[in-house]
Amino acid sequence: MLAAMPPVPTPKPAPGAPRVRERGDACPGALRLHSADDGHLARLRLPAGRLTARQVGVLADAAEALGDGRISVTSRGNAELRGLADGCGAELAALLAEAGLLPSATHERVRNIVASPAAGLDGLGAADVQLWARELDERLCAAPWAAALSGRFLFVLDDGRGDVTGLGGDVTLVAVDPRTALLHLGGRAVRVAAADAPRAALAAARVFLSAARAAGTGAWRVRELPEDAGLDVRDVRDVRDVRDMRVGRDGQVERGGRDAREALVAEEVPEPVLPQGPPPAPGPLGPAALHVLAPLGRLTAAQLLALLPADEVRLTPWRGAVVVGAGPDRTSALDAAGLITRPDSPWAGVSACTGRPGCAKSLADVRADAVPGRPGLPVHYSGCERRCGHPHGDWVDVLAAPGGGYLVDGAPVPRTDLAPAVTTARTAPRTTR
Ligand code: SF4
Structure with missing residues (x-):
């Protein structure tokens, strides 16, 4: 049998290289459905993978009523519905919008934000980057120019443990301590105040867009820019983001109280290094959260609903979910639902x-x-x-x-x-x- 198989040159994907794009990206979204052999596909961006308990229910209902009854978790912690019938796009959009899952029709495909899913739960990170993700999402959706980013451009927010820094972010923020963050862009980094971190990340995206426009190569991502594109993270100091907002500890967006037109203070860091750490293993995360994996990255609607009750659910880049508000006593029920709850499961990874x-x-x-x-x-x-x-x-x-x-x-x-x-x-x- 071995001899019957022709040798095929199949190198694994190489790191990105400069390239010329002739067109905009065709990434699917919640409003721009992709046609596949099993019906239409919708990809729903979930900044930091976050779903409220109500949104979990809406997503499960949408998969059952309009799709094939399953929810795929992507390698960015987003959700995909497949098997959608012709003509159901408007009904799906209405369902998602009503649940607060479509805050911006113009920006829905650019809300690509991954954040350390265990942030704030197990005491290991330097800052609660989940809050940064919410503020960055608010800022992103409020910036008209940001709609020009490609649907593949990725923000990565790491709480210092290094679990998401290897995911290939175009803009990467790393919490250093409760007051400081490093902003990485194109191999260079600047130190910013933690309070300015989401604003700085958005400014970095604008620096990228300016460089991409100047290069004229239609780059979708930082790694596609030519070397002489002039991308310089220090330019975030010149970006003025007129929106003044913060996400408070209660998760609510606050506006006012600070002059957001003032320049960012961003000090260059020589030879920056990204911390690297393993993803959290399946199982308990601190006293009141559980990390589970979806078998082959796909949940049935019933498995998604089995995550409830929860204070919130965070879909992860490892195709699982962190269930916030679930103690270790929930493990056996989630195991019985067919979810991967232990690192030694034969389906883990x-x-x-x-x-x-x-x-x-x-x-x-x-x-x-x-x-x-x-x-x-x-x-x-x-x-x-x-x-x-x-x-x-x-x-x-x-x-x-x-x-x-x-x-x-x-x-x-x-x-x-x-x-x-x-x-x-x-x-x-x-x-x-
Ligand atoms: S889904 Fe699989 S088979 Fe289809 S294009 Fe991607 S890698 Fe190829």
């Missing part, structure tokens, strides 16, 4: 793209072929070389091959032998990737 039958490009039903195994490196199953939704950092690449079978990190493996091959790839020491 296993993800897959849509594959067949939902995606016409796929060579296999990768979700059906994915196998559980001994936990180790994350593993991602892909139906074609695009490898949609693959993890960041080090991971095992399982790619459907023409003619059947798979390539595990480039080595041909028959489908029937996937389990041992994937286990070996996830657990064996590796020197180079």
Whole structure:
């Protein structure tokens, strides 16, 4: 069987490189649906992955009533509904808007904000970046120019533990201590006051847009800019954001009380380094929160509802959810609902793209072929070389091959032998990737 499989050159995706874009991005949104083989797809941006308890119910209802009854959690902690029927876009938009999930029709696709999901819950971070995410979202939606960002441009807000810094943010904020943050853009960084951090992140996006316009290459992301584009994070000092707002400890937006037209104080940091840390393991997070993973990144409507009651739910970039207000006593119920609640679960760290039958490009039903195994490196199953939704950092690449079978990190493996091959790839020491 091995001999029958033709060798296919399938390098894993390389880091971004400068490129010329001829058109705007076609990223799906909640209002711009994407047509797939299994119906229409809607991608709902959830800054910091946050859903109120009521929004959890609305999303589950929408999936049941309008889609295929499931909710996919993306690698940015957003939610996707699939299997949507022709002509249901207006009804979906009305449902989402009524629940407060569509605060801006013009900016809905640019609300790409990932924040450390355990911030404020387990005492490990230097600041509650979840509050920063809310303020940044308010500012983003209030800035008309920000609608020109691409649907792929990403803000990453890390509370200092380094769990989300590896997600490839275009603008990355890192909390240093309760009063200070570092703002990273294009390989350079400036130190800003924590109180100014969300404002500084938005200013950095504006600096990027100015550089992209000047370069004229239509870049969607920072890594696509040519080297001589003149991107300089210190330019945030010249951006005036006339909106004056803050998110208080109660989560409410406050306006007034400060002259937001004053320049940002931003001091350059030589040779900045991004902290790197592991994602929180499935299980309890502090005394009153639980982190669970969705099997293969997809929740049924019933599984989403099983997260309730909760003070709030935060969908995570690791395709799971942090249930705020849930103590360890909820673990067995969430386990019974089919969610991954332990780090030693054989499905922990296993993800897959849509594959067949939902995606016409796929060579296999990768979700059906994915196998559980001994936990180790994350593993991602892909139906074609695009490898949609693959993890960041080090991971095992399982790619459907023409003619059947798979390539595990480039080595041909028959489908029937996937389990041992994937286990070996996830657990064996590796020197180079
Ligand atoms: S990786 Fe390929 S097969 Fe999988 S969802 Fe993306 S385009 Fe489709």
